[in-house]
Amino acid sequence: MKMHRSITDPAALEALRRELMAEGQAAGASVSVCCGTGCRASGALEVVEAFKQGLAARELPVKVNTRMTGCHGFCEQGPLVVLEPGNIFYCRVQAADVEEIISRTIVEGQPVERLLYLDSASGRRILREENVPFYRGQERLLLAHNGRIEPASLADYLAVGGYAALAKALTEMTPEQVIAEIKVSGLRGRGGGGFPTALKWEICRRAEGTTKYVVCNADEGDPGCFQDRSLLEGNPHSVLEGMLIGAYAVGAEAGYVYVRHEYPLAIAHLSGAINEAREYGLLGRGILGTGFNFELKISRGGGAFVCGEETALISSIEGITGEPNPRPRPPYPAVQGLWGCPTVINNVKTWATVPPIINKGGQWFAATGTAGSKGTMIFSLTGKVNNTGLVEVPMGITLREIVFNLGGGIRGGKKIKAVQTGGPAGGCIPEALLDLPLDYEQLTEAGSMMGSGGLIVMDETTCMVDLARYFLSFTQDESCGKCTPCREGGAQLLHLLEKITKGQGAEEDLELIAALSAAMQDSSLCALGKLAPNPVLTTLRFFRDEYLAHIVEKRCPAGVCRSLIRYVIDSSACTGCGRCRRACPAGAVQGTKKEPHLIDQEKCTRCGACLEACRFAAVLVN
Amino acid sequence: MAGQTVNFKLNGEEIRAAAGWTIWQAARAAGVFIPTLCHHEALHPFGACRLCVVEVEKDGKKTLEAACSYPAAEGLSVETETPRVQKSRKMTAALLLARCPSVPLIRELAARLGVAEDSLPLKGRAEEACILCGRCVRVCREAIGKRAVSFAYRGPQRRVSAPFGEEAPDCIGCTACVFVCPTGAVKAVRQDNRLRLSPWQTELPLLSCSACGRSFAAEKVLRHLHGLQKASFDPETLCPVCRRKQVGEALEKVSKLGKAGSFPPGKEQKQFKH
Numbered sequence: 001m002k003m004h005r006s007i008t009d010p011a012a013l014e015a016l017r018r019e020l021m022a023e024g025q026a027a028g029a030s031v032s033v034c035c036g037t038g039c040r041a042s043g044a045l046e047v048v049e050a051f052k053q054g055l056a057a058r059e060l061p062v063k064v065n066t067r068m069t070g071c072h073g074f075c076e077q078g079p080l081v082v083l084e085p086g087n088i089f090y091c092r093v094q095a096a097d098v099e100e101i102i103s104r105t106i107v108e109g110q111p112v113e114r115l116l117y118l119d120s121a122s123g124r125r126i127l128r129e130e131n132v133p134f135y136r137g138q139e140r141l142l143l144a145h146n147g148r149i150e151p152a153s154l155a156d157y158l159a160v161g162g163y164a165a166l167a168k169a170l171t172e173m174t175p176e177q178v179i180a181e182i183k184v185s186g187l188r189g190r191g192g193g194g195f196p197t198a199l200k201w202e203i204c205r206r207a208e209g210t211t212k213y214v215v216c217n218a219d220e221g222d223p224g225c226f227q228d229r230s231l232l233e234g235n236p237h238s239v240l241e242g243m244l245i246g247a248y249a250v251g252a253e254a255g256y257v258y259v260r261h262e263y264p265l266a267i268a269h270l271s272g273a274i275n276e277a278r279e280y281g282l283l284g285r286g287i288l289g290t291g292f293n294f295e296l297k298i299s300r301g302g303g304a305f306v307c308g309e310e311t312a313l314i315s316s317i318e319g320i321t322g323e324p325n326p327r328p329r330p331p332y333p334a335v336q337g338l339w340g341c342p343t344v345i346n347n348v349k350t351w352a353t354v355p356p357i358i359n360k361g362g363q364w365f366a367a368t369g370t371a372g373s374k375g376t377m378i379f380s381l382t383g384k385v386n387n388t389g390l391v392e393v394p395m396g397i398t399l400r401e402i403v404f405n406l407g408g409g410i411r412g413g414k415k416i417k418a419v420q421t422g423g424p425a426g427g428c429i430p431e432a433l434l435d436l437p438l439d440y441e442q443l444t445e446a447g448s449m450m451g452s453g454g455l456i457v458m459d460e461t462t463c464m465v466d467l468a469r470y471f472l473s474f475t476q477d478e479s480c481g482k483c484t485p486c487r488e489g490g491a492q493l494l495h496l497l498e499k500i501t502k503g504q505g506a507e508e509d510l511e512l513i514a515a516l517s518a519a520m521q522d523s524s525l526c527a528l529g530k531l532a533p534n535p536v537l538t539t540l541r542f543f544r545d546e547y548l549a550h551i552v553e554k555r556c557p558a559g560v561c562r563s564l565i566r567y568v569i570d571s572s573a574c575t576g577c578g579r580c581r582r583a584c585p586a587g588a589v590q591g592t593k594k595e596p597h598l599i600d601q602e603k604c605t606r607c608g609a610c611l612e613a614c615r616f617a618a619v620l621v622n
Numbered sequence: 623m624a625g626q627t628v629n630f631k632l633n634g635e636e637i638r639a640a641a642g643w644t645i646w647q648a649a650r651a652a653g654v655f656i657p658t659l660c661h662h663e664a665l666h667p668f669g670a671c672r673l674c675v676v677e678v679e680k681d682g683k684k685t686l687e688a689a690c691s692y693p694a695a696e697g698l699s700v701e702t703e704t705p706r707v708q709k710s711r712k713m714t715a716a717l718l719l720a721r722c723p724s725v726p727l728i729r730e731l732a733a734r735l736g737v738a739e740d741s742l743p744l745k746g747r748a749e750e751a752c753i754l755c756g757r758c759v760r761v762c763r764e765a766i767g768k769r770a771v772s773f774a775y776r777g778p779q780r781r782v783s784a785p786f787g788e789e790a791p792d793c794i795g796c797t798a799c800v801f802v803c804p805t806g807a808v809k810a811v812r813q814d815n816r817l818r819l820s821p822w823q824t825e826l827p828l829l830s831c832s833a834c835g836r837s838f839a840a841e842k843v844l845r846h847l848h849g850l851q852k853a854s855f856d857p858e859t860l861c862p863v864c865r866r867k868q869v870g871e872a873l874e875k876v877s878k879l880g881k882a883g884s885f886p887p888g889k890e891q892k893q894f895k896h
């Protein structure tokens with residue numbers, strides 16, 4: 001529908017909402033095509049076009065709406081299509097499948113079997129989205145509407161109850177009451193540190209100064225993480241509403257969303273939402289007929305990981321220096337932030353959690369979770385699990401439940417070894433600790449952290465020393481280089497790990513690794529350097545044997561570190577097919593056809609091409 | 623805020639500091655020495671070298687903090703020489719020594735803190751003299767109001783340089799960067815009426831004194847200074863020595879005292895500490 005009036009007060013908001021909901025109910029059916037970045041990459045837009053044309057070409061008894069929604073989280077199965085009524089879930093849909101979906105499902109009411117999700121555990125096809133194991137274990141509070149609404153559509157957001165929390169906060173609550181409600185909810189920051197959100201707001205509210213700011217941190221730099229992007233892409237109004245409520249609570253009249261420029265779709269949807277909100281009077285002066293004014297701008301980040309750190313983010317928005325510049329704290333941004341003014345910086349997820357808390361109450365939110373960690377958390381589940389994607393789960397759930405129930409277990413039936421939580425500066429949780437309830441304190445105690453919600457699953461083929469080296473090389477690349485411990489200490493640490501993976505390590509190196517890590521943790525200027533040793537320290541703590549195998553026995557148990565492995569051909573299994581000989585880029589495989597082949601260890605560069613090429617499992621790693 | 627004070631514990635003793643002071647400022651006033659490298663009194667705190675760390679106890683939690691930038695606050699308890707502090711400082715010195723193996727200042731510091739010569743495996747180039755304290759970058763921005771030099775690249779590749787590694791168009795040749803550099807990494811060479819600044823690849827013409835003929839300052843500096851005083855620029859200008867002489871002679875003529883030396887001394891110039 002085309003809306004045509006400015007929303008001048010809460011009553012007008014509710015009237016419009018009723019109208020939109022009635023209209024939604026009148027529409028008989030809908031096709032929701034996920035148009036998040038992931039599904040777009042696998043052809044979602046073509047699917048949408050095919051649905052539009054196919055539906056237009058037919059006389060159907062009921063009106064069917066085609067909706068381009070935000071990310072459903074299960075990108076690896078994309079493009080995803082959900083049909084209502086019936087909650088029928090199709091995956092890996094291509095434009096060519098659309099005719100069949102329309103004629104079989106929409107017209108005849110029968111499922112298209114081959115497009116239904118195949119549950120590898122039971123071997124059965126699953127009809128409804130809510131019964132797919134990946135979704136069944138989830139508790140979708142923030143992502144609830146991602147698959148239902150058109151992202152930048154204010155009408156869609158209103159139809160699912162949007163901006164009711166804002167109306168309630170502005171007209172029924174004082175700023176102090178808003179903060180009190182957030183305090184009751186126990187909400188803690190979802191961007192890394194887990195700082196109590198209400199406390200941050202309170203500090204900012206009490207800070208001296210008449211100009212204050214709220215900022216949304218959407219820098220999301222953890223490799224493989226995309227929960228913030230998905231929220232901004234799929235439901236930007238929820239973030240906007242959260243920021244409006246926060247601004248009212250702390251007394252800010254302006255705000256920024258800091259998004260990395262690699263997120264063009266998120267930026268497009270967010271600016272669409274901002275424009276529409278402004279057009280309807282939900283941004284600007286005298287919002288909903290009250291005395292509350294608020295304006296929001298988008299600030300594009302260059303994509304440096306360290307710019308997600310709040311003080312570096314501030315200097316980046318201020319645009320004073322081209323280089324990332326973390327600043328000493330205190331003063332904390334809540335007291336002295338943007339242009340020296342009190343500034344609340346919260347993560348995308350934190351902001352999006354605010355409206356449901358105001359709507360349903362802090363008590364309701366606090367009913368989910370553990371003593372210290374309330375509500376739900378969105379994780380990016382990646383690595384060696386069967387199902388990868390975004391999962392929103394209640395705090396307190398165990399890693400084992402996530403990996404084996406939602407994630408469907410380890411790919412290829414291999415054994416799980418560890419889970420890296422908290423991104424590249426988080427830590428590695430070994431298999432033995434997988435029953436740990438997910439909670440800020442528990443993760444920190446295990447040497448890791450909640451971080452922004454990265455979960456990387458590793459199986460027995462992962463070398464923990466190499467993993468630590470990999471994460472450290474990431475944080476070293478992304479370090480701004482300002483302070484000595486992170487810049488110089490990180491470089492020394494990385495050098496030592498490289499030495500060990502090359503089989504040149506000595507036992508004393510482990511002491512030096514511990515000392516360098518301690519110095520980085522203790523004295524780095526910002527949290528990047530303080531946290532960067534986490535992967536090293538946790539792997540050293542839980543997988544010391546593996547370090548020693550590299551150092552003492554010059555052996556990589558997982559068969560990963562190139563300098564420490566040899567590829568050999570098992571002559572009893574080799575059929576002499578020649579695939580490996582042709583695959584080897586170094587010309588190291590020798591042999592005549594139909595005779596067992598041999599690998600020349602002098603020429604071998606240990607690239608593993610032969611292992612991948614072999615169909616008879618005749619290439620072994622020693 | 624003016625006139626307000628805060629009280630906190632420094633090495634076990636209650637001390638008083640002006641509101642707005644850093645721990646380092648308060649410690650200095652109390653006669654407690656805390657070593658620094660990147661800090662410079664004429665510049666804003668930067669907190670980069672981490673040599674000045676002290677152990678701060680706040681709300682029952684003890685953390686290492688940079689004294690040069692951490693605000694003194696009511697109720698803190700600060701220790702400047704605990705084993706944790708010493709260990710951290712020693713590692714910082716070791717890291718800087720590994721980076722800049724031949725800089726005398728760093729060698730002395732490392733020796734004083736008991737750092738062995740080859741305590742870390744990765745060695746910097748023998749000619750590396752920059753510890754990335756950023757004083758040059760900051761003095762250019764904060765004191766001179768120019769942006770002739772800045773940091774480039776991230777992480778271990780970070781360095782200070784003129785934009786794009788080329789001659790800095792913004793450089794006026796004031797040589798403040800040379801003055802504040804603690805390690806001698808930034809150098810000025812005056813030769814053939816030209817000023818050469820390294821590592822910036824900047825070369826500027828020097829102006830000659832219209833009396834003695836010696837070249838003494840970059841023309842751009844004088845233009846900048848005249849600009850600040852809203853005076854027009856006169857290329858017929860005297861070097862500081864000749865000017866003093868000229869002023870002295872003029873005063874001698876009008877003065878009954880007859881001797882310029884008896885004049886009260888001018889306001890003492892603030893000494894920059896290295």
Ligand SMILES: Cc1cc2nc3c(=O)[nH]c(=O)nc-3n(C[C@H](O)[C@H](O)[C@H](O)COP(=O)(O)O)c2cc1C
Pocket residue numbers: 188189190191192193194195217218219220221222305306307308309310311345346347348350351452526527528
């Ligand atoms: C190196 C580094 C990167 C960070 N990146 C992000 C980020 O991408 N997004 C984010 O919300 N917080 C990030 N943080 C945490 C922020 O500094 C800050 O704590 C957070 O945005 C506060 O919001 P919250 O209280 O809602 O978590 C990062 C911190 C560090 C040290």
Ligand code: SF4
Pocket residue numbers: 306326478479480481482483484486487524525526527528529530
């Ligand atoms: S800890 Fe690393 S990223 Fe943070 S200021 Fe220091 S060098 Fe920069």
Ligand code: FES
Pocket residue numbers: 657658659660661668669670671672673674675688689690691
């Ligand atoms: S003097 Fe404080 S960090 Fe360098």
